[in-house]
Amino acid sequence: MQAVNYSNFRQNLKSYLQTINEDSEPFIVTTKDAKNDVVVLSVDEYDSLVETAKITSNSYLMGKIKRGDQQFSQGTFTQHNLLGEDEDV
Missing domain, CATH: 1.20.5 (Single alpha-helices involved in coiled-coils or other helix-helix interfaces)
Known part of the structure; x- marks a missing residue:
């Protein structure tokens, strides 16, 4: 599972969402405070x-x-x- 920081994810949202859906690979979106990190995955x-x-x-x-x-x-x-x-x- 790949990780990307929040700012980079936000700036390249369309590209990351396309990758997540095409590769069926979730991403960890990291923040300065690790307790606010999230995992983004496709609906499927x-x-x-x-x-x-x-x-x-x-x-x-x-x-x-x-x-x-x-x-x-x-x-x-x-x-x-x-x-x-x-x-x-």
Whole structure:
């Protein structure tokens, strides 16, 4: 993650926002007082983080993921076609 000071970020806002969106790389915007520093990230990255937090905090979903991971690593899984692949939905 790159860091840029507040003044430079402000002066080149358009360029930094474009880079953040194109590279999906957040930036730390620093200030003289470190407790006021912020992280700027794209909406897509933010949405991804929120979705990941929701999934990992859901014990039911995490149980299903862990069970599937175990089945895959043990070779005890069954492969299924996705709906619509070989059937009319």
